[in-house]
Amino acid sequence: MDLLEYQGKQLFAKHGLEISDGRAVTTVEDAVAAANELGYPVVVKAQVLIGGRGKAGGVKLAANEAEATEHATNILGLDIKGHIVHTLWIEKASDIDTEYYASILLDRSAKKPLVMFSLEGGVEIEEVAEKTPELLIKRNVDPLVGLTKDEALSIVREAKTPADVEEGVADILVALYEVWIEEDATLAEVNPLIITPDRKAKALDAKVSLDESALFRHPENAKLRYTQGEDEQEAAARAKGITYVALDGDIGILGNGAGLVMSTLDVVAQAGGTPANFLDAGGGSDAQKITEATEVILSNPNVKAVLFNIFGGITRCDEVAKGLIEAFGQLKPTVPFVVRLDGTNDVAGRELLEQANLPNVTPAKTMLEAAQTVVALAKENS
Amino acid sequence: MSVLVGNDTKLAVAGITGREGSFHTLNNRKYGTNVVGGINPKKAGENVEGIPVFADWATTVAETGANTAMIFVPPPFAAASALEAAAAGVEVVIIITEGIPAHDELKLYNQVKRDHPATTLVGPNCPGILSPGKANVGIIPASFFKEGNVGVVSRSGTLTYQIGNELAQKGFGNSSIVGIGGDPVPGSSFVDIIALFEADPQTELIVMSGEIGGSAEEEAAEYIAEHVSKPVVGYIAGFTAPAGKQMGHAGAIVSGSAGTAAAKQEALEAKGVRVGRTPTETAEIAMEILGS
Numbered sequence: 001m002d003l004l005e006y007q008g009k010q011l012f013a014k015h016g017l018e019i020s021d022g023r024a025v026t027t028v029e030d031a032v033a034a035a036n037e038l039g040y041p042v043v044v045k046a047q048v049l050i051g052g053r054g055k056a057g058g059v060k061l062a063a064n065e066a067e068a069t070e071h072a073t074n075i076l077g078l079d080i081k082g083h084i085v086h087t088l089w090i091e092k093a094s095d096i097d098t099e100y101y102a103s104i105l106l107d108r109s110a111k112k113p114l115v116m117f118s119l120e121g122g123v124e125i126e127e128v129a130e131k132t133p134e135l136l137i138k139r140n141v142d143p144l145v146g147l148t149k150d151e152a153l154s155i156v157r158e159a160k161t162p163a164d165v166e167e168g169v170a171d172i173l174v175a176l177y178e179v180w181i182e183e184d185a186t187l188a189e190v191n192p193l194i195i196t197p198d199r200k201a202k203a204l205d206a207k208v209s210l211d212e213s214a215l216f217r218h219p220e221n222a223k224l225r226y227t228q229g230e231d232e233q234e235a236a237a238r239a240k241g242i243t244y245v246a247l248d249g250d251i252g253i254l255g256n257g258a259g260l261v262m263s264t265l266d267v268v269a270q271a272g273g274t275p276a277n278f279l280d281a282g283g284g285s286d287a288q289k290i291t292e293a294t295e296v297i298l299s300n301p302n303v304k305a306v307l308f309n310i311f312g313g314i315t316r317c318d319e320v321a322k323g324l325i326e327a328f329g330q331l332k333p334t335v336p337f338v339v340r341l342d343g344t345n346d347v348a349g350r351e352l353l354e355q356a357n358l359p360n361v362t363p364a365k366t367m368l369e370a371a372q373t374v375v376a377l378a379k380e381n382s
Numbered sequence: 383m384s385v386l387v388g389n390d391t392k393l394a395v396a397g398i399t400g401r402e403g404s405f406h407t408l409n410n411r412k413y414g415t416n417v418v419g420g421i422n423p424k425k426a427g428e429n430v431e432g433i434p435v436f437a438d439w440a441t442t443v444a445e446t447g448a449n450t451a452m453i454f455v456p457p458p459f460a461a462a463s464a465l466e467a468a469a470a471g472v473e474v475v476i477i478i479t480e481g482i483p484a485h486d487e488l489k490l491y492n493q494v495k496r497d498h499p500a501t502t503l504v505g506p507n508c509p510g511i512l513s514p515g516k517a518n519v520g521i522i523p524a525s526f527f528k529e530g531n532v533g534v535v536s537r538s539g540t541l542t543y544q545i546g547n548e549l550a551q552k553g554f555g556n557s558s559i560v561g562i563g564g565d566p567v568p569g570s571s572f573v574d575i576i577a578l579f580e581a582d583p584q585t586e587l588i589v590m591s592g593e594i595g596g597s598a599e600e601e602a603a604e605y606i607a608e609h610v611s612k613p614v615v616g617y618i619a620g621f622t623a624p625a626g627k628q629m630g631h632a633g634a635i636v637s638g639s640a641g642t643a644a645a646k647q648e649a650l651e652a653k654g655v656r657v658g659r660t661p662t663e664t665a666e667i668a669m670e671i672l673g674s
Contacts, residue, residue: 108633111492143485144489186484213482213632257538257630259538262619262629265620265621266659314521343526
């Protein structure tokens with residue numbers, strides 16, 4: 001779960017990282033009031049879950065009230081790569097001497113936390129990693145020990161950080177690691193980490209991703225989920241406990257098991273279709289969950305045809321059939337369905353469907369046949 | 383032979399008294415797996431259809447000689463139970479539970495590696511391991527598979543069934559089917575399981591089924607080129623997955639340009655591993671190699 005900059009900064013502050021004073025607002029009026037209260041100059045920053053805000057005109061310096069009004073007006077509602085700005089972070093402007101980069105992430109290959117630090121901050125770190133990898137220090141940390149101050153200092157020194165700010169930067173790394181651990185983050189990034197003219201280190205930006213699976217032990221963080229920009233169907237699916245990802249095609253997909261569903265999307269694409277969604281009904285789904293999932297798929301107006309691809313393990317095909325029959329009774333879909341049932345209780349499931357004689361439902365024997373059929377039907381129906 | 387579970391398996395189950403835990407434990411026993419005990423601190427002294435329930439892993443191992451653990455307890459407690467099993471000397475610890483925090487997995491993996499290096503962790507968020515004709519530990523529907531010479535290792539459960547079923551329909555069976563799970567920090571990676579299949583005399587061909595996220599498939603490609611003499615056939619799911627979206631599995635996410643299906647396929651093919659474009663084609667390639 002990705003956090004907005006200001007939410008990340010609030011977690012930073014909780015763990016002792018130095019940040020600038022600021023306010024999160026959603027209207028021009030509140031933005032100006034916050035700027036007046038903080039004192040000029042301020043920075044007006046778009047809060048969206050996408051990078052490249054500055055280049056898109058989403059970050060502006062305001063020297064006075066007129067400029068604060070102008071920038072807040074322009075940035076609120078701005079479309080940054082498809083993300084509409086609903087929230088602004090008004091922050092007291094900082095004097096910047098130098099910009100560094102720091103992050104902690106989960107290194108899946110080493111199966112350890114990874115600390116990354118560079119004196120080349122304020123730019124895309126992927127570029128630094130590609131063009132001048134020697135300027136990006138990477139150090140795996142033993143998660144059973146944690147990041148000690150000594151190790152942080154050694155990372156900072158390896159990067160040839162000026163001696164007078166070594167301590168301050170190392171303290172930020174240690175605090176950042178604490179954020180990462182204590183908040184169950186998968187990413188905690190500061191870019192830029194700035195050095196002010198009076199030689200203090202400070203986090204000028206924050207990019208934090210939290211582990212969804214750990215939110216049960218952070219109820220206060222669970223409330224930080226940013227839902228304003230969220231897809232309607234994704235929100236509805238999450239409320240029902242269904243794993244759903246919106247895509248931009250016209251073939252609704254339901255399967256069981258993440259791998260099989262991903263594979264189904266691929267096979268549909270290979271057959272010349274475009275999937276409208278990823279939906280994993282999960283293991284052991286009962287009829288009711290299937291009905292609810294069908295409702296979510298059909299609530300997307302782009303859907304021209306639907307494919308059910310089930311290979312039952314814990315999932316029982318007769319339950320899937322019952323759920324689909326119930327969904328037809330409730331929702332009376334007008335788009336064609338293709339249903340492939342294999343695995344546990346497949347014969348019973350197919351019989352149920354045959355007896356129900358649902359309009360517009362085509363059974364398929366294999367995954368490939370199912371994909372080809374649904375692609376053809378979607379084309380006919382569009 | 384087979385890998386990790388087989389005729390010598392003595393299985394004990396943490397979470398045996400839960401709805402899912404008891405259902406699958408009994409299914410495993412029905413298949414022929416030697417189930418020797420279960421753990422629930424609140425129900426020690428009771429039994430589940432004759433399987434004795436103990437208070438902790440140390441007692442279970444002492445009383446029963448259990449050498450294999452299956453973890454079915456809820457996410458907040460699963461990593462602790464797995465660690466306890468490893469500390470009690472269990473050789474193979476298989477974690478079925480989905481939704482364990484990534485940091486718990488990270489600490490568990492590193493602690494088992496440091497303090498209990500003789501233990502093999504498999505999972506979390508995996509369907510378990512089936513060695514057809516010998517033992518089934520987990521939730522894999524065994525009726526679709528028969529004994530044979532194809533070793534399968536996969537990050538996804540249902541995709542394994544899909545590929546395994548296509549092989550079975552053409553008459554091919556499996557030495558073992560190992561689900562390594564869809565989480566960011568799996569206890570065993572492709573490389574670990576492929577090494578076991580390489581050493582297993584029953585296995586003549588290895589199918590590895592990967593998906594987007596991380597770099598385990600790329601690491602497997604390197605390993606195969608250096609250390610594996612048996613033919614390996616690959617499959618990768620998630621070519622149509624958009625960047626930055628978690629596709630069901632916690633570990634299935636393309637981060638920027640890293641972890642894409644295309645990159646994984648390329649890495650495998652660059653090392654001479656044939657990769658099927660669909661599960662069907664994957665099974666067909668396997669059959670073509672075995673049949674020749």
